[in-house]
Amino acid sequence: MENIALIESFSEFKDDKLIDRVTLMAILEDVFRNALKKKYGSDDNFDIIINPDKGDMEIWRNRVVVADGEVEDPNQEISLSEARKIEPDFEVGEDVSEEVKLIQLGRRAILALRQNLISKIHEHDNTNLYKQFKDIIGDIYTAEVHHVRPKAVILVDDDGNEIVLPKEKQIPSDFFRKGDNVRGIIENVELKGNKPQIIMSRTSEKFLEKLFEQEIPEVFDGLITVKKVVRIPGEKAKVAVDSYDDRIDPVGACVGMKGSRIHGIVRELGNENIDVINYTNNTQLYISRALSPAKISSIKIDEESKRAEVFLKLEEVSKAIGRGGHNIKLAGLLTGYELDVIREGSPAEEEDVELTEFSDEIEGWIIDEFAKIGLDTARSVLNHDVQDLVRRTDLEEETIMEVIRILREEFEE
Template identity: 30%
Template sequence: MSREIIEAIKGLAAEKNISDEKLMAALEDALLSAYKKLPGAARYARVDVDPETGEFIVMRYRIPKDLEQELLVQTVEEESYIDPETGERVEPADPEIDAAKFEQYRDQIEEIDDTPEDFGRIAAQTAKQVILQRIREAERDMMFEEFRDRVGELITGVVQQKDSRYTLIQLRDRVEALLPKSEQVDGERYEHNQRVKAVIKEVSNSTKGPSIIVSRRDADLIKALFELEVPEIADGLVEIAGVAREPGYRSKIAVVSYADGVDPVGACVGPRGSRVRMVVSELRGEKIDIIPYNDEPARFVAKALSPARVREVIVDDEARQATVIVPDDQLSLAIGREGQNARLAARLTGWRIDIKSETDFASTADDEGFEEQVQDGGRCAAVLTNGRRCPNAALGGSPYCGLQLHQALSRFTTSSVAVLTGLTDADVASLADPEKSQDDVAEIVGRAEAAYAEATPVEPVADDEPLPDEAPEGVADEAQAAEEPQEAAVAVADEPAAEESAPEAQEEPAAEGEGSSS
């Protein structure tokens, strides 16, 4: 063998990106296989190739009978098989000698130079087959080592072919991945030569080479796409804390920021929604809700039900269950189509979520034992629209619970939430804000009380019919005098013109009494 063979081996190693040592070992095994095809070849032998000159020698072993079984490596007998790539029959290898035991009994083994002058055509064909097989095995091992640690990574490939079972995606030359039907999104079509993005789901090794399974349904695809589009996520300033996904329909992601001044939701949305729009486009129109992560379960559950507005969340830490109270008009939005919004929120937070409207919660609070949760602060004094009292516990120093709607009742003389009917959310927030200016609060209170009085008029009493429980004149005068300061306080909250109407109000005390009782 000449140096041209050695140069060809080195060129092949550079082309296939395989180490020279592996190809030289493959060459020695090929020459040994060719030697064993010759008539009279020894059963146990070895081939040594000089990597500089290309010269080789074949050393045959003469092993005593009593040592033969001691030196052999215990191997499973295999039958010959057809190589699926070349179509050639591959014969099973002869039993090998254990190198460690060979060195131990080397002085009892005779080595004889048995280098043949010519291998012949059959032996040369065998050597070629062995070299090609070793090269394929080396390529498979390299491919497996390259992709085994890339599970969950985003890859881009070109669709080559598809059938009812899977779609074949080419990642690069001689590297292909399988997109099974179970990992495809319902409704998506993958056309020939179309570029698609997917995440590596699984990498396994087999006799036919490494099998790379990719997925378009996995939640890691959302994370990888946002990392590709959002620099803050790639730099570690923003992290996706959780993903809940129903492929092809809707996804919810929880994001958290680890840098001051970085809004995690704004970073993922991007200028005018450009970043999230790219992700939605790659997912072919799948809707994405971006939610700020919160360590407090109640706040996190409330945000997870976005875009629905939540009034209150009652959590049970031991059972990891949250009861969510929403306005009556927000119940269908909180549940979502076929329960999708609630289902995704439960997956994202890891809590079991029970959604109730305010009316349903008030009517079932007694039966479900929510009143037992009331502690030292007492029960909330708010009276709901159905006439029942709020079952929540009152906050310390306040007769009402933590609901913003009920805290707003502290501005009124009545505890019925009906007085707030017709007010906007901004008005309710202003009433519940203790730092809001008194002028703004007085204007909202006056408007709400006027609407409340108009909605609930008092039935007129006949002139000839005595008033029930009528008090003596002296007592009535004292009661009227006691009510005058309150009437004056209400007048201050009204417009300045109310001062001119004060004399008229004194002339008609009965009319004023009806309005205040309303």
């Protein structure tokens, strides 16, 4: 097989890969030099001439003429009689350049060349792909569902690149079919062997922040700054926003008239409940805003331990804690303080008993269910309607009725 014919054969890879001819030729030279090292022990005395415009190449071996019987290194030296077969007027000490045909490398070596070339091109593609996606980590990306697996959804973009959306990076309500377009952020690019694995996320706080940039012009233009985002994916999120222009209401601009601007973001996130609040350096005010919709009576802050005692009237406690404890948890994450809810009592108020005191009669997981909605004392449970408790907890009506019976016996005694 002639050199040029093999080059044309190799060049077919160029049509399938995002690789220019010059790069392909550089890879070719590297591959051929490796083959020469294996065949002759060294490639130092070989010239490889590649013409990227014509797509052809020549290999020349340079040797020194020595007297017959004095050849010590056949790769570096050639006997006088052998040299004169190439050119009859050669003399000892002169340099001989002889073209090497690929066929001289042997059929097995030529097959190895092809495999090595494929490997090098894949390596080049993988390096470029790794750099390409490494540069857009944290950006929103759209790809199409190619395959749905139990632990991940495999996506493919317009260039045929495979992107993985793991189960734990999906919003709990997400449901995908083959052919669906999916938006998320490129969260990471990992090297698995030599192949990059591109990881997408829809649960990251960064995804919500980028959606604000994409959907709200003032955020995109920098007139409004997203200071912090915290999420319980698919359930609830809190976003603190600020503006350095007093004429702009950052919350109003983000939410829009009757929620028109934020509606698209909520829908994208599986109807995740999003609270947008004004950021402030005033810690007390910031905590108060973070616990919205509850109305705070007063706050006692311990800067050293980063804890805050939040005093609320009884009817505001459940609002502050929120369904499943989500509101108070996110408020703590947003402000950076551990928040303790303190119920305000009056002198005339009857004595109350912590629910944990009934642990010998009421199972711990049931007590935890009440605590999730801010009810951790006997009277706080008794002050609620049974049907309301059924609606707000994961408890059966019979279980709640039994708890109420136990609590009432305590006060009747």
